[in-house]
Amino acid sequence: MIRCENVAKTYSKQDRPALDSVTLEVAKGEFVFLVGQSGSGKSTFLRLIIREERVTSGRMFVAGKDLSTLSQWKVPEFRRGIGTVFQDYRLLPNKTVSENVAFAMQIVGAAPKEIAREVPEVLELVGLDDYGHRMPAELSGGEQQRVAIARAFINKPQILIADEPTGNLDPTMSVGIMKLLDRINRTGTTVVMATHDDKIVDQMRKRVIELENGIVVRDQVRGIYGYSG
């Protein structure tokens, strides 16, 4: 699903590469934790996967597309196959929960009927059946993140990218979010999650990739968080 061959990324006017000679492969349906200190290259790696940045050298294949040669106008279509979730939820504050989720379908031109059918289904999946008419500001952080996950998942992506989805949440809420991501992973969706939360990583016992100064220093099946930082 994701294959990196000697990938390097250097931001201009910066000597040290953010990522250097990263070679790895993530299979379909896998759940991968991406760990490492701030500035280790986790976010850069995720940005490369959703083609928000281009690789400086090396080759990167995501969802069957060669991102080093993917032309700019094909990027939107490519991104429809990838769901993204962030630490700060990124909901639209002036739209209701339902509208926020529906937005992702409207953007790709889905029929109103289809939207009316799918949105409640996904809200039920994330456990927010009765929250459709609420505004994001009325919800707790954990609930907002569920809305964000619902939005990321509604177009049935092959890959779900999560950049510290539990970063702003207390442990109880975090567990709920992780259960949800696990459920989504069980539907066959590949999940790549960057995190600082050692308890979650140790609990889930999934594959762990650790980055340090842009280099993969550990790639472990059923790994643990592993460092104290």
Added chain:
Amino acid sequence: MRAGFVTKEVLNGLRRNITLTIAVVITVAISLSLLGVGLLANSQVRVMKDYWYDKIEVSIFLCGELSDSPTCSGGPVTVEQRAQIESDLKTLPIVANVYYESQSEAFTRFKERFKGTALVDNVTADQLPESYRVKLKDPKQFAIVQSAFSGRPGIESVQDQRTILDKFFKLLGVLRDGALAIGLISVVTAALLISNTLRIAAFNRRRETGVMRLVGASNFSIQLPFLLEGLISAIIGWGIATGILAALKSLVDARVAPLLTFTNFFGWADVWNASLLLLLTGLVVSAIASFLTLRKYLKV
């Protein structure tokens, strides 16, 4: 994206930026009005040219007793010379019609023109030249008449009234060019304001556009609401500008035309033509400004 969804987003965008929307509408209205005034000035100059050139003539003065031009060395024009000139004039295809003014007719006109001055008492009919008043089908073809007749025995001089009018129209032309230049400059200002407004709108809505990009909205569908907002503002501004031009036309008809009877004025057709041109200008300028701005500020 569905039309209903886009419409909703556009209306939302216009409402959320209401002060800027108003600023754009007013700027577009004013700049298009100024450009429209320039276009109407252009029409007016054309109408006046048609009106006046239609009335001007070429005068061919024949030799009289007092003529001292070298072509008049043989004394006053003879009957044969005059007959030859007249028949030559009538066979020229560019000539519309020819009118002969005798010395006594010239004297009558002279007396009328200088009524009450001492000149009238000191001039007699035989001192004034007889002349042919020639009307050309196209007043610009004076040179042909000039080369055919000036220097011929019996003809003192060939005069074109156009040379007098040309100075007048040159002045009007300068005024018209000035009006058009001001109009164009203000259109550029409007374009810059549209561009700036869209930049602010893009910044205000970076959350939405960010989410749109994340869920895979195409560049076009991200930019479309902004583009439509710019175009709608431009169209409203154009509507106001057309109203202003129509009001101007009514004002000219009601107040100015009765006072200035020496010329015609531009018609409603000129107003509608100008309006159409303004619509095109508004749409093209707004589209270009939007396109350039959005390409820069709404990247995938």
